[in-house]
Amino acid sequence: MRPKAMEYFDQMIANNAVAIKNVKEAGRKVVGYYCVFSPIELIEATGALPVGLCATKQEPIADGEKVLPRNLCPLIKSSYGFAASGKCPFFHFADAIVAETTCDGKKKMYELMEKMKPMIVLDIPNTTNLERRKQHWTEEILRMKDFLEDTLGQEVTIDNLRNTIATYNEERKNIMELVSLNKHEPAPMSGIDLLKVMWGRSFQIDREEFKTNLLALIDEVKDIVANREQSTAEKQPKKPRILVTGSPTGVGQEKVMKIIEDAGGQVILQEACSGIKGFVDLVDETADPYEALAAKYMDIPCSCLSPNPRRMELTSGLCNEYAIDGVVDITLQACHTYNIESYTLKEYLREHNGVPLLQIETDYSQSDNQQIKLRVDTFLEMIQG
Amino acid sequence: MRPKAMEYFDQMIANNAVAIKNVKEAGRKVVGYYCVFSPIELIEATGALPVGLCATKQEPIADGEKVLPRNLCPLIKSSYGFAASGKCPFFHFADAIVAETTCDGKKKMYELMEKMKPMIVLDIPNTTNLERRKQHWTEEILRMKDFLEDTLGQEVTIDNLRNTIATYNEERKNIMELVSLNKHEPAPMSGIDLLKVMWGRSFQIDREEFKTNLLALIDEVKDIVANREQSTAEKQPKKPRILVTGSPTGVGQEKVMKIIEDAGGQVILQEACSGIKGFVDLVDETADPYEALAAKYMDIPCSCLSPNPRRMELTSGLCNEYAIDGVVDITLQACHTYNIESYTLKEYLREHNGVPLLQIETDYSQSDNQQIKLRVDTFLEMIQG
Numbered sequence: 162m163r164p165k166a167m168e169y170f171d172q173m174i175a176n177n178a179v180a181i182k183n184v185k186e187a188g189r190k191v192v193g194y195y196c197v198f199s200p201i202e203l204i205e206a207t208g209a210l211p212v213g214l215c216a217t218k219q220e221p222i223a224d225g226e227k228v229l230p231r232n233l234c235p236l237i238k239s240s241y242g243f244a245a246s247g248k249c250p251f252f253h254f255a256d257a258i259v260a261e262t263t264c265d266g267k268k269k270m271y272e273l274m275e276k277m278k279p280m281i282v283l284d285i286p287n288t289t290n291l292e293r294r295k296q297h298w299t300e301e302i303l304r305m306k307d308f309l310e311d312t313l314g315q316e317v318t319i320d321n322l323r324n325t326i327a328t329y330n331e332e333r334k335n336i337m338e339l340v341s342l343n344k345h346e347p348a349p350m351s352g353i354d355l356l357k358v359m360w361g362r363s364f365q366i367d368r369e370e371f372k373t374n375l376l377a378l379i380d381e382v383k384d385i386v387a388n389r390e391q392s393t394a395e396k397q398p399k400k401p402r403i404l405v406t407g408s409p410t411g412v413g414q415e416k417v418m419k420i421i422e423d424a425g426g427q428v429i430l431q432e433a434c435s436g437i438k439g440f441v442d443l444v445d446e447t448a449d450p451y452e453a454l455a456a457k458y459m460d461i462p463c464s465c466l467s468p469n470p471r472r473m474e475l476t477s478g479l480c481n482e483y484a485i486d487g488v489v490d491i492t493l494q495a496c497h498t499y500n501i502e503s504y505t506l507k508e509y510l511r512e513h514n515g516v517p518l519l520q521i522e523t524d525y526s527q528s529d530n531q532q533i534k535l536r537v538d539t540f541l542e543m544i545q546g
Numbered sequence: 547m548r549p550k551a552m553e554y555f556d557q558m559i560a561n562n563a564v565a566i567k568n569v570k571e572a573g574r575k576v577v578g579y580y581c582v583f584s585p586i587e588l589i590e591a592t593g594a595l596p597v598g599l600c601a602t603k604q605e606p607i608a609d610g611e612k613v614l615p616r617n618l619c620p621l622i623k624s625s626y627g628f629a630a631s632g633k634c635p636f637f638h639f640a641d642a643i644v645a646e647t648t649c650d651g652k653k654k655m656y657e658l659m660e661k662m663k664p665m666i667v668l669d670i671p672n673t674t675n676l677e678r679r680k681q682h683w684t685e686e687i688l689r690m691k692d693f694l695e696d697t698l699g700q701e702v703t704i705d706n707l708r709n710t711i712a713t714y715n716e717e718r719k720n721i722m723e724l725v726s727l728n729k730h731e732p733a734p735m736s737g738i739d740l741l742k743v744m745w746g747r748s749f750q751i752d753r754e755e756f757k758t759n760l761l762a763l764i765d766e767v768k769d770i771v772a773n774r775e776q777s778t779a780e781k782q783p784k785k786p787r788i789l790v791t792g793s794p795t796g797v798g799q800e801k802v803m804k805i806i807e808d809a810g811g812q813v814i815l816q817e818a819c820s821g822i823k824g825f826v827d828l829v830d831e832t833a834d835p836y837e838a839l840a841a842k843y844m845d846i847p848c849s850c851l852s853p854n855p856r857r858m859e860l861t862s863g864l865c866n867e868y869a870i871d872g873v874v875d876i877t878l879q880a881c882h883t884y885n886i887e888s889y890t891l892k893e894y895l896r897e898h899n900g901v902p903l904l905q906i907e908t909d910y911s912q913s914d915n916q917q918i919k920l921r922v923d924t925f926l927e928m929i930q931g
Contacts (some may be wrong), residue, residue: 230885230907232617243604262672265650268852269886282852284676287647288669293685300678467653467667492615496879500615501654522615 162385163354164200165500166378170357173371174364174412177212178250184210184366185254186253190313193255194363195240195276196263197439197461198285200302200454202329204259206322207315213363214258215249216240217411219525224248228273234493235525236409237266244274252278257312259305261285263465264498281308286459289466298455306451319450326444326453328368333440337376340384340437343429344483347397349382349389352405352418352428360412360435400425401486401544406432406476406506407520408493417491417533424537429483432476433491434463441475464498472502473509480514485515487544489537494524517544547770548739549621551763555742558756559749559797563598563635566603566617567594569751570639573697578640578663579748580625581648582824582846585687585839587714589644591707592700598748599643600634601625602796606865613658620653620910621794629659636749637663644690644695648850649883666693671809671844674851677852683840691836707835713753718825721747725822727767728814729868732782734767734774737790737813738804745797745820785810786871791817791861791891792905793878798908802876802918809922814868817861818876819848826860849883857887858894865899872902872929874922880908882918902929 185191191211194201195216204211215221221242222235228245229238243249252258258280262268271282283301286294306317336359343350359374365371403426405418410433418428430436438461445453462471479485488510492500500522507518519540523529570576575594579586580601581871589596600606606627607620613630614623630636637643643665647653656667668686671679691702721744728735750756788811790803795818803813815821825848830838847856864870873895877885885907892903904925908914 228889230882230888232880232907233882233885262852265850265882266886267848268672269883272853272890273886282673284671284673286669287653287672289668290650291669293682297678297682464654465650467647468657495617495882497615497650497880497882498654500618501651501658503615504613505657522617 164350164378164385166374166379166381167297167354167357168411169374170354170361170378173357173361177364177366180492181212181250181254190256190315191251191254192253192259192309192313194259196261198261198263198283198458198463199259200305200458201259201307202322202325202444202454203305203317205275205325205329206317207313208321209256209309209313209315210228210366212251212255212366214240214252214255215243217409217413217525218243219414221248221419222525227270229270232495234264234266234408234496235414236493237270239525241270241274244277257281257309259283263463264496266495269445279312279333281305285465286372287465287467289468290461294459295452295455296369298459299452302454302458314324322409322450323446326450327446330443330446331361332368332372332375333443335372335379336440337437339375339379339382340430340440342379342386346484347387347400348402348427348429352431353415353422354437355428355430356410356415356418357412357457357544359431359437359440363441377440400427401541402427402429402484404429404432404476404479404483404485404488405491406488407491407503408496408499409435410432410491416530417489417521417523417537420530420537421489421541424534426487426537426541430479432472432479434461438462464502469502473506476506477510477513480510480516485514485516487519487540489540490518490520492522494522519536547761549735549766549770551759551766552739552742554759555739555746558742558746562749562751564753566597566635566639575641575700576636576639576806577642577644577694577698578636578906579644580652581646582819583646583648583668583843583848584644585690585843586644587707587710587829587839588687588690588694588702590697590710590714591702592694593706594641594694594700595751597636597640597751599625599637599640600628602794602798602910603628604799606631606633607910614655617880619649619651619763619793619881621878622655624910626655626659629662639652642666642694644668646829648848649881651880664697667688668848669836672850672852674853679844680837680840683844687775687836687839687843704835708831711796711835712831712837713831715828717747717753717757717760718828720757720764721825722822724760724764724767725815725825727764727771730771731787731869732785733787733812733814734770736807737788737816737887738800738807740813741795741800741803741814741820742797744816744822744825785812786926787812787814787869789814789861789864789868789870789873790821790876790886791873791875793881793884794818794820795876796820801912801915802874802906802908802922805915805919805922806874806926809919809926811872811922811926814870815864817857817864819846823847849887854887856892861891862895862898865895870901871897872904872925874925875905877905877907
């Protein structure tokens with residue numbers, strides 16, 4: 162049974178794409194961001210609204226390819242196409258953009274995008290074993306603070322920042338509580354529904370409203386699980402429990418997850434940055450807030466970091482915790498870092514968990530759906546023995 | 547007339563691929579490197595031989611693709627394939643490898659390669675407008691010094707380092723003197739011959755021998771130019787003067803340059819890192835040598851840096867200095883940074899020089915030769931009006 166509380170999340174992003182105009186008209190500044198590396202607490206602490214930017218639809222890619230190469234990640238082409246064509250309302254209404262040098266494609270694309278809006282591109286160190294990494298991140302966060310204050314004409318106060326950090330930590334805990342309900346067998350939430358909530362989190366314009374709906378959803382899902390466990394109905398045969406990882410899978414391009422679920426797999430959770438990657442760590446509320454933000458954000462286990470052992474450990478741990486039968490590693494076309502890291506992850510999971518990994522390289526088009534379906538069918542068959 | 551002194555350079559890399567064994571047997575340590583960002587003065591200052599590593603042949607790509615994705619730069623797949631298959635004698639005999647986080651593909655590939663040899667991967671900041679960039683580079687160079695000393699058991703002395711810096715500066719000046727002879731019309735050196743010298747520079751095992759041959763070549767080319775100018779022979783119709791830029795074009799994959807020259811263009815020089823990119827700046831001999839190395843290497847105008855205005859300014863200046871009629875921008879398959887930057891460079895040269903740019907995306911295979919030839923023919927026709 163699908164939770165009724167999902168209705169809010171079904172419409173949330175579309176509703177907010179309209180309502181963002183009201184936010185602006187009410188005089189609130191808006192700051193757009195693309196990536197889970199963006200320390201958005203800092204945006205909220207200026208009084209501005211942090212909001213995710215459109216990046217996950219096929220349609221604007223043609224606009225992106227007017228300037229960008231074809232052999233490039235669809236997320237990057239879509240982001241640029243949305244911005245250049247004015248089709249992303251969140252970008253349109255943004256007073257400033259926060260971005261990062263996560264990957265080659267993004268950092269070079271941002272050189273072109275920064276002609277459109279006031280923008281800061283945070284420098285992310287490539288290497289995880291640099292001694293100065295935390296200090297580097299702290300300096301970048303302070304540079305972002307200066308940029309926001311100058312651009313918005315609004316100051317970050319320490320009290321605001323501490324309050325925001327606490328609010329966002331609570332939100333992360335709530336989201337992880339929802340995700341953890343999928344430890345039950347069968348999982349009460351579909352992967353696509355979980356995605357709607359987690360992706361939607363970046364497109365909030367009213368954090369209280371989001372929280373109320375999220376808590377209602379958690380309660381409802383708990384009830385579903387409890388009632389189901391009391392029921393005497395026959396158990397269904399177990400469907401393979403799949404963890405999805407790799408390049409981000411946002412709302413609008415959930416085709417691989419849909420294929421897995423249509424083929425009889427359960428997408429239990431996403432390790433990707435469109436999943437739990439940004440939610441597993443909290444910001445330390447007892448430390449200096451800038452250093453605490455640095456410590457949290459620098460450790461997001463993205464493949465753009467080299468080496469990236471945390472992703473192996475995290476995914477391996479999730480496989481145990483969530484009783485995962487198989488991992489599907491989605492690589493967006495020409496996403497070199499996730500593409501190359503797939504080999505390392507596959508070897509790691511084989512060795513530590515005995516869990517098989519299927520890598521799927523794809524883009525936002527529908528042209529490879531049949532081929533993906535064939536591969537997913539085979540993978541699920543293999544898992545079921 | 548082709549200079550006779552080119553005979554040395556025709557055979558040099560092949561000869562040294564055999565002779566490297568003798569270097570090792572004579573007890574000298576060998577340190578391999580891939581990239582123009584490697585501060586190789588530091589290697590030489592330990593007493594070890596710095597030597598370039600094989601990366602520019604099609605053959606080992608199949609070995610690379612056993613582990614690496616297909617949609618990746620051929621240079622990266624070739625480098626890994628050469629190393630993994632033992633087909634690069636310079637890698638085979640290396641006691642250590644110096645590498646850098648230049649691009650996504652390389653940094654992730656190095657995570658796999660570092661299981662084969664003692665290796666340091668220098669962290670290159672992504673952003674050029676970071677205040678701490680020079681300090682970051684200096685710290686990385688000192689980390690490299692420690693790595694080399696620990697791995698080789700040989701110390702860098704300041705005197706050795708200063709002497710090496712002076713020697714390498716002299717070598718850069720000599721190479722730039724050779725290149726600058728191509729300001730003459732017609733250019734006395736073919737682009738492929740210049741490449742042999744400049745690429746060969748990384749595969750020296752005897753710097754005195756290389757220098758002697760380089761100086762002999764310079765003298766001979768000067769004579770050719772002088773005699774030609776005294777001659778009363780009819781002038782040939784002028785061939786379009788082409789500057790090549792973009793991803794590196796090494797010996798073994800000079801197919802685009804060959805197509806340009808066969809089609810009646812003159813490849814005057816390469817702005818790429820296989821050309822003059824590493825030779826235009828000297829290391830300051832009066833400053834602290836570690837800081838001086840940092841200052842020189844951090845400013846190499848590679849597209850991996852963001853933004854990269856120096857490449858625009860350098861290429862634009864070269865177009866004027868060398869009376870360039872057209873620029874061919876070679877993008878190796880899936881090299882995102884050069885691929886995206888091509889748009890910026892094209893706009894810049896149109897605006898500042900009125901010089902047209904043709905971008906050619908290719909790999910190491912021969913399968914696209916006919917298509918490239920068609921495009922180059924059209925480009926040259928267009929230039930000649």
